[in-house]
Amino acid sequence: MDQSSPEHYPIADFIKWHAQKELELNPSFQRGPVWTDPAKSYLIDTILQGYPIPKVLMRTHIERSSHRIFREVVDGQQRLRTIIDFAADKFKLGARSKEFRGLNYSSLSHEMQDRFLAYKITAEQLINATDTDVLEVFARINSYTVPVNAAELRNATYDNEFSWSVQELSRKWTDLWDLGVLTKRDQVRMLGHSLVAEMYWILLNGVSDGGEPKIDRMYDRKRKEFIEKEEIEHQTNWVLDLMQGQVFPAVKGEPIVKRPQALMIFAALAHSRFGLEPGDVGDADMPARTENTLERLPLFVSNLTYLNEVLRSEEPPRELTSFYGHSKSSTQRIASRKDRFRVFCMALESSLES
Incomplete structure (x- = not known):
């Protein structure tokens, strides 16, 4: 030849x-x-x-x-x-x-x-x-081809209003991902799509177990129509704009902004501003909504800085032992997400250092 x-x-x-x-x-x-x-x-x-x-x-x-x-x-x-x-x-x-x-x-x-x-x-x-x-x-x-991951497979499989919305927002917020949420390799492998899809899930259903099968089910449910599109995009953009402009710059590149924590920070801010469904957290354990989200951002950023120091430490404070352990273990399970969501909601209420 x-x-x-x-x-x-x-x-x-x-x-x-x-x-x-x-x-x-x-x-x-x-x-x-x-x-x-x-x-x-x-x-x-x-x-x-x-x-x-x-x-x-x-x-x-x-x-x-x-x-x-x-x-x-x-x-x-x-x-x-x-x-x-x-x-x-x-x-x-x-x-x-x-x-x-x-x-x-x-x-x-x-x-x-x-x-x-x-x-x-x-x-x-x-x-x-x-x-x-x-x-x-x-x-x-x-x-020589790298096997496709779940996000890439969904991108090839689904071609509808829901998948387009996820793709567009993932591309829109690359500057936020670059603050330490996702590496460039993660973005090339479309993990930003998975992250945005999970944010949509939280806004629609509340905090729950994570993982690719759960995201697959949501894509399948929204295969025919995405009637909540305008509202969900508005809410997602509102929270991500806050994270990019006022929350994450102070802790850029730190463990506290990586994808698993970023998702629960998103959930806490979304709950404060819009209110979330109990989801797998349950009615009894659902944190109360914080009023005046924007006014509490300086306190929130200060608490995130402190929590980042906790994650970097070898021995966390006793009251944050669970948060520390769940941040180091399986971050997709509801036990981990529930605890970290609770702590980030608390971070909007009062100083964690005291």
Whole structure:
């Protein structure tokens, strides 16, 4: 097999090859056209906005007698099919393309049509490759692929109002994650999606056991509709704005702001401002709501600084032994979350150092 270096072709070339029957989109080792309409809209919007998309692999055959080149798409046929169908006005862009929602190719301005046609796709050509060669390429690519985690799998599985909302807020609050909540690697692996989804769960259902199966169930429940979307996004943004602007800068990068603690800090602030359902905490153990949340932020930040010192210590104060232990152990179980939620709610009420 002769393998070329990557080449960059404008979309107009792929459209021309398809029209001239020099591009085969569905060889035997590719899946059929199964993309949903929202997924198609998101791809086209990505192109119109000028963001990169993954490269495609093509098996290239040179026909000496006709002087023609024929290309079979080894990987990327759903992307190319979507692009070619859009250029042929076969669908309009949906909600995932906010700026271009409701438009097809012909409805775009001439400038945007030109941008679309000129957009370059990176293609790796496998010249005169046999089926065995192609399967070997797939095997070698997959041998270096990191297995998908639960958040990445949900991102690939769910394509609806709920999943879009989670994605958008996760991207919106990267500056907050960078204060020590999530590492850049965590963000690349979409753990910000899991964190936002759990925040949604808390606002909808209260503090409860955590874990990926619980998040999966919520995604499944919201598969068809997310009627609370506007209210939940408003409440989440309100609390996260508070955390980013006034709470976390004083303890940036410290153990007290890492994901497990950040989630319970979010819960305490949300409960203070909006009131939470008892959830798995239970009515009897649910902390009382604190009035005047904004006025109590200086006290709250002071208490977080103190709690961070406790987490860094080798022997915690007797009254915070449970908080210390639960912060070091399984932070997803309700026993841990319930205790830490209680302490963070107390941190809005009075000084913990006394």
